[in-house]
Amino acid sequence: MIPELGHFALTLALMAALLQSTLPLVGAHKGYRSWMALALGASRAQCLCVVVAFLGLAWSFAVNDFTVDYVSRNSNSALPLAYRLSAVWGAHEGSLLLWILILNLWAAAVSLRSGSLPLPVRARVLAVMGWISVGFLLFLLLTSNPFERLVPGPTDGQDLNPLLQDPGLIIHPPVLYTGYVGFSVAFAFAVAGLLGGQLNSAWARWARPWTLMAWSFLTLGIGLGSWWAYYELGWGGWWFWDPVENASFMPWLLGTALVHSLAATEKREVFKNWTVLLAIGAFGLSLLGTFLVRSGVLTSVHAFASDPARGVFILIFLAVIIGGALVLFAWRGPRVLESQSFDLHSRETFLLTNSALLAVATGTVLLGTLYPLALDALSLGKISVGPPYFNAVFVPIMAPILVLLGWGQIAHWNRDTAQRIAQVLWPAGIAAVSMSICVWLMLEGPHRLKAALGVLLGLWVTAATLVALYDRCRRYQQPWRALVTLPPAFKGQCLAHMGFAVTVIGIALVSMLSSESHVRLAPGDSLSVGQYEFRFERTRDVTGPNYTGTAAEFAVLLHGTQIAALHPEKRNYLTRKQSMTEAGIDAGFTRDLYVALGEPLDGGAWSVRVNIKPFVRWLWLGALMMAAGAAIAACDPRFRARKRGVLGSSGVEQTVHRLA
Amino acid sequence: MTPRRKRILVICLSVAGLGIAAALILTAFEKNLMYFYSPTEVAAGEAPDNRPFRLGGMVKDGSVLRTQGGLGVWFTVTDFNQEQVIYFEGILPDLFREGQGIVAQGQFNQTGVFVASEVLAKHDENYMPPEVADAVKAGKAARQGSL
Numbered sequence: 001m002i003p004e005l006g007h008f009a010l011t012l013a014l015m016a017a018l019l020q021s022t023l024p025l026v027g028a029h030k031g032y033r034s035w036m037a038l039a040l041g042a043s044r045a046q047c048l049c050v051v052v053a054f055l056g057l058a059w060s061f062a063v064n065d066f067t068v069d070y071v072s073r074n075s076n077s078a079l080p081l082a083y084r085l086s087a088v089w090g091a092h093e094g095s096l097l098l099w100i101l102i103l104n105l106w107a108a109a110v111s112l113r114s115g116s117l118p119l120p121v122r123a124r125v126l127a128v129m130g131w132i133s134v135g136f137l138l139f140l141l142l143t144s145n146p147f148e149r150l151v152p153g154p155t156d157g158q159d160l161n162p163l164l165q166d167p168g169l170i171i172h173p174p175v176l177y178t179g180y181v182g183f184s185v186a187f188a189f190a191v192a193g194l195l196g197g198q199l200n201s202a203w204a205r206w207a208r209p210w211t212l213m214a215w216s217f218l219t220l221g222i223g224l225g226s227w228w229a230y231y232e233l234g235w236g237g238w239w240f241w242d243p244v245e246n247a248s249f250m251p252w253l254l255g256t257a258l259v260h261s262l263a264a265t266e267k268r269e270v271f272k273n274w275t276v277l278l279a280i281g282a283f284g285l286s287l288l289g290t291f292l293v294r295s296g297v298l299t300s301v302h303a304f305a306s307d308p309a310r311g312v313f314i315l316i317f318l319a320v321i322i323g324g325a326l327v328l329f330a331w332r333g334p335r336v337l338e339s340q341s342f343d344l345h346s347r348e349t350f351l352l353t354n355s356a357l358l359a360v361a362t363g364t365v366l367l368g369t370l371y372p373l374a375l376d377a378l379s380l381g382k383i384s385v386g387p388p389y390f391n392a393v394f395v396p397i398m399a400p401i402l403v404l405l406g407w408g409q410i411a412h413w414n415r416d417t418a419q420r421i422a423q424v425l426w427p428a429g430i431a432a433v434s435m436s437i438c439v440w441l442m443l444e445g446p447h448r449l450k451a452a453l454g455v456l457l458g459l460w461v462t463a464a465t466l467v468a469l470y471d472r473c474r475r476y477q478q479p480w481r482a483l484v485t486l487p488p489a490f491k492g493q494c495l496a497h498m499g500f501a502v503t504v505i506g507i508a509l510v511s512m513l514s515s516e517s518h519v520r521l522a523p524g525d526s527l528s529v530g531q532y533e534f535r536f537e538r539t540r541d542v543t544g545p546n547y548t549g550t551a552a553e554f555a556v557l558l559h560g561t562q563i564a565a566l567h568p569e570k571r572n573y574l575t576r577k578q579s580m581t582e583a584g585i586d587a588g589f590t591r592d593l594y595v596a597l598g599e600p601l602d603g604g605a606w607s608v609r610v611n612i613k614p615f616v617r618w619l620w621l622g623a624l625m626m627a628a629g630a631a632i633a634a635c636d637p638r639f640r641a642r643k644r645g646v647l648g649s650s651g652v653e654q655t656v657h658r659l660a
Numbered sequence: 661m662t663p664r665r666k667r668i669l670v671i672c673l674s675v676a677g678l679g680i681a682a683a684l685i686l687t688a689f690e691k692n693l694m695y696f697y698s699p700t701e702v703a704a705g706e707a708p709d710n711r712p713f714r715l716g717g718m719v720k721d722g723s724v725l726r727t728q729g730g731l732g733v734w735f736t737v738t739d740f741n742q743e744q745v746i747y748f749e750g751i752l753p754d755l756f757r758e759g760q761g762i763v764a765q766g767q768f769n770q771t772g773v774f775v776a777s778e779v780l781a782k783h784d785e786n787y788m789p790p791e792v793a794d795a796v797k798a799g800k801a802a803r804q805g806s807l
Contacts, residue, residue: 382696598751
């Protein structure tokens with residue numbers, strides 16, 4: 001009964017979505033207020049229906065209703081309740097339902113939190129989101145219904161993929177989806193702006209907090225995914241340039257460009273076309289990511305099903321939505337084109353250059369991801385483009401971004417001189433260079449120069465951000481209090497930039513200085529890596545709710561004293577007869593010690609992987625700082641102000657705004 | 661600076677930027693592209709001798725042989741038409757087992773042994789890497805054709 005109810009709720013949601021996507025648009029065009037207001041009610045009703053459907057599926061998992069095909073394929077009565085619930089999004093149909101749920105939550109949030117916007121704008125934005133929802137609901141109902149019955153049902157289910165039975169999976173997909181579905185709001189704002197012919201600084205101010213929130217979630221989601229892969233896949237990597245990772249990374253890159261371009265559009269009414277294109281592109285890449293993951297063209301942990309019909313559906317939908325938006329852009333773009341002028345040496349130029357570089361970086365990732373697929377589709381051979389390609393191309397593009405980021409944050413809007421910026425920034429430059437030289441001298445190993453160069457870039461951004469903060473504070477009478485009263489947008493910016501620097505430093509150090517050994521060890525053996533000694537103490541058998549396995553105990557000694565005990569496991573999941581590696585990790589601020597079991601060899605010995613990962617935690621710490629920075633910036637009250645007159649919190653603040 | 665000169669400068673800079681990016685991409689592509697070959701294609705001598713490529717197929721039943729006291733392992737992959745012996749030293753992925761479709765990345769050494777630097781197996785036991793599925797299909801078809 002409950003699954004049928006869920007199915008019915010989805011059909012109702014489709015009706016609401018159809019209503020939401022048509023009448024308000026006509027209303028906005030003709031000026032009928034009641035038709036426009038319909039968008040608000042329809043989006044909330046639709047959201048309610050989807051929530052009901054989602055809860056229906058969750059209920060079916062909770063009560064082990066194996067007559068529901070999707071439940072029987074992805075759950076098992078021995079599976080703990082938390083994993084039964086997260087199994088809702090453990091495979092194709094359910095994760096698509098999650099996608100729709102999140103889209104609806106965003107739309108409902110827009111309908112509730114956009115009271116300060118003119119009604120036609122709200123109506124258009126929600127109508128565009130309605131179109132996206134119609135497409136995905138149709139897709140779900142026609143090709144991948146999660147409520148499909150299986151009669152008679154099996155006595156027990158086939159269990160969830162063991163790889164996904166992990167706390168990381170409970171949070172990673174919802175957070176990631178919240179991020180990349182969130183770009184639909186920026187997209188909807190862009191299309192609504194094109195439709196209404198209103199693309200000015202007010203428009204950018206409305207779109208900014210939504211885009212920042214989406215970007216914040218996406219950053220967090222990618223960070224979580226990387227962390228999950230690190231401890232769960234059992235070989236100590238944190239980024240694989242896997243096509244599915246790229247699918248979430250490309251919207252992030254373009255979204256980063258968008259966040260910055262929107263800032264320029266808001267403050268100075270420049271780059272409107274570029275901003276609109278980026279908004280379309282970021283969401284287009286989110287849809288492309290969905291296509292790549294869902295169509296089964298990729299070989300990956302995320303590729304659930306290979307059903308060509310599904311791929312074709314998403315591809316057509318992608319073409320309609322993005323193609324339509326681009327046609328609209330070509331048609332309406334010139335009317336909203338006129339831009340303010342600015343000097344070559346100004347913050348605008350730096351923002352533009354950086355967002356262009358980010359777009360180029362996106363392009364290189366896109367090429368590396370799609371080229372093998374295109375060749376295969378045209379039967380021109382099967383190739384793969386490995387991490388070396390991405391590293392070789394990506395690093396030289398990111399390096400200038402970091403250099404310009406330090407310089408550009410100091411630059412004034414409209415007009416500035418290199419001389420003034422150099423006067424402000426020289427201490428930052430000297431600090432970064434001297435500290436990096438110290439780092440270079442302290443490090444060992446063949447790659448220490450590259451590591452130090454990465455650290456230099458990170459320190460440069462950090463130092464320049466601190467200078468920017470100081471530069472801003474010292475204009476106040478009480479500089480320390482200014483730290484509190486500074487606009488959240490600026491504080492968020494500083495935090496996010498420092499987070500980026502922390503991630504960069506982490507990447508440089510862990511990529512260049514990690515050590516990895518594959519060895520054969522029997523209980524009682526030990527292995528020395530650098531100054532650490534890993535001693536294989538013993539193994540014992542373990543039994544979990546739905547697996548059996550072997551747990552090993554390793555003692556890690558530093559100069560003869562034990563500093564950590566690691567417990568890597570090898571598990572055998574019973575239903576799927578699949579073996580899984582659980583790494584034993586001792587996490588630290590400056591290094592992780594990582595041990596994973598390979599396979600049992602003769603005589604009680606095991607093949608063992610031992611990694612030392614310096615500064616790997618910094619990657620995720622930086623991602624957290626970036627996400628927090630964007631969230632803080634999104635909460636800036638300035639974005640919720642009705643008119644330009646109520647900017648900032650006080651008169652002084654406002655003058656400073658003007659100055660900056 | 662006049663708007664005209666400014667525009668010219670911006671255009672020149674973007675062209676130069678794109679040029680550099682294109683050059684980077686092309687060289688990186690040239691160096692890092694890796695082709696996939698099935699055992700049948702390798703047997704026919706189509707695979708390169710002196711650069712890495714990807715080789716895929718099903719791990720033949722009973723072919724996995726470990727070296728004594730080390731981490732070396734010998735195994736055979738087949739597309740049910742031809743076979744190829746592979747040597748790998750290191751830790752095999754969790755889903756590596758006999759009868760499983762795998763992709764090995766590596767190259768021939770001087771003595772003509774295919775030495776894998778990396779062995780990839782799918783994360784899901786029901787799912788075959790698409791390249792391997794195609795290779796096996798082609799291999800079976802070729803076998804039937806020759807009978």
